[in-house]
Amino acid sequence: MSAGIPLPSTESTAPSIEGIRTILVIGSGTMGSQIGMAAALAGYETTVQDISAESLAKARAELTARMEATVAKGRLAAAEAEAALGRLSFATDLDASAAGADFVIEAATERLDIKEQIFARLGQVAPEHAILATNSSTLGASKVAAATGRPDRVCNMHFFNPALVMKCVEVVRHRATSQATVETTLELARRLGKQPVLINREVPGFIANRLMGAIQKEALALAAAGIASREDIDTTARTALGHPMGPFELMDMVGLDVIDFIAQATYAETGDAADRPDAQVAALVAEGKLGRKSGQGFYAYPAPGT
Ligand SMILES: NC(=O)c1ccc[n+]([C@@H]2O[C@H](COP(=O)([O-])OP(=O)(O)OC[C@H]3O[C@@H](n4cnc5c(N)ncnc54)[C@H](O)[C@@H]3O)[C@@H](O)[C@H]2O)c1
Known part of the structure; x- marks a missing residue:
């Protein structure tokens, strides 16, 4: 997976955690916006960069509203929210944002082509010491590391949705990631209020999505064989295993298109018949039944937004 990437020949120049003052988050969508807010709340000067000014404006509005709601619930002092929002800036220019x-x-x-372009550019414009991490759920950092010219300072830092709430961060090292990069990334995750876990080599799905995938696969097989209804399988996961929701409910929440995309990416990577995307999920996606967001998935939901 990491073939072609040279091992670092010299000691990594990755900074220790004390050397991290300014954070750049690239992408202001579902994940980037909340990762940026988490960094600003933790005291870091943070820029969220996106090629879409519209997405940046939406992120700013959503985060501001979210901070107001958090203050209103008494979970954050108004002055802290204001200071955090003051540390957060939004930009479309990658070069200027990456420079510091x-x-x-x-x-x-x-998309690999988008990430390759971004990492190649970062290799040119980000300070030499900067660590470059990707939040990708399916692409190991080795896929973009060589393009940077500093593969020892590249790794996966995989947050979960919603990033302001979920505690887990999977840090994945590839063959050339230096120990200093791993340690600083783990410590940064802790300072962002997270509980990081380390994955010692790239494997499709990392840990969480592999565990979730195994449960989903079994649930789909049980239902397809008519052994139990989806409702009863979900009930069992909740009442016997203590899961907050059952596998079908969870797949509907994540989005069946996302589930199918992850399965396809995993299968393309492994070629293992056991990883073949599920036909029930693919059929629902083909019908436009994407789960909660479309109002219909395994279950029917009230109209989106209600
Ligand atoms: N959504 C999830 O549940 C989830 C969870 C963990 C990790 N991830 C990963 O996080 C990443 C983002 O996912 P998302 O759900 O936030 O996507 P999203 O579609 O909500 O947001 C992606 C953003 O990237 C921007 N973008 C596209 N090309 C760009 C470029 N060249 N430079 C800067 N910005 C660019 C888009 O304008 C968009 O605003 C993906 O790699 C995904 O695998 C997603």
């Missing part, structure tokens, strides 16, 4: 960044978290659209 000590740590970059890329959360742009899940």
Whole structure:
């Protein structure tokens, strides 16, 4: 997976956690906006960069509203929210945003060509010491590391949705990631209020999506064989295993298109018949039944937005 990437010949120049003051988050969508807010709340000067001014404006409005709601609930002092929002800026220019960044978290659209371009550019414009991490759910950092010219300072830093709430961050090292990069990335995740876990080599799905995938696969097989209804399988996961929701409910929440996309990416990577995308999920996606967001998935939902 990391073939072609040279091992670092010299000691990594990745900064220690004390050297991280300014964070750049690339992409202001579902993940990037909240990762940026988490960084600003933790005291970092943070820029969220996106090629779409519209997406940046939406992110700013949503985060401002979210901070107001958090203050109204008494979970954050108004002055802290204001200070955090003051540390957060939004920009469309990558070069200018990257020039002063000590740590970059890329959360742009899940396409290898887009990420390759971003990482190649970061290799040229980000300070030499900067760590370049990707939040990708399906692409190991080795896929973009060589383009940077500093593969030892590249890794996955995988947050979960919603990033302001979910505690887990999967840090994945590839063959050339230096120990200093791993340690600083783990510590940064802790300072962002997260509980990081380290994955010692790239594997499709990392940990969480592999565990979730195994449960989903079994649930789909049980239902397809008529052994139990979807409702009863979901009830079992909740009442016997203590899961907050059942596998079908969870797939509807994540989005069946996303589930199908992850399965396709995993299958393309492994070629393992056991990883073949599920036909029930693919059929629902083909019918436009994407889960909660479209009002219909495995279950029917009230109209989106109600
Ligand atoms: N959505 C999730 O549940 C989730 C969870 C964990 C990780 N991820 C990963 O996070 C990343 C982003 O996912 P998302 O759900 O936030 O996507 P999204 O579609 O909500 O947002 C992506 C943003 O990237 C921007 N973008 C596209 N090309 C760009 C470029 N060249 N430079 C800067 N910005 C660019 C888009 O304008 C968009 O605003 C993906 O790699 C995905 O695998 C997603």
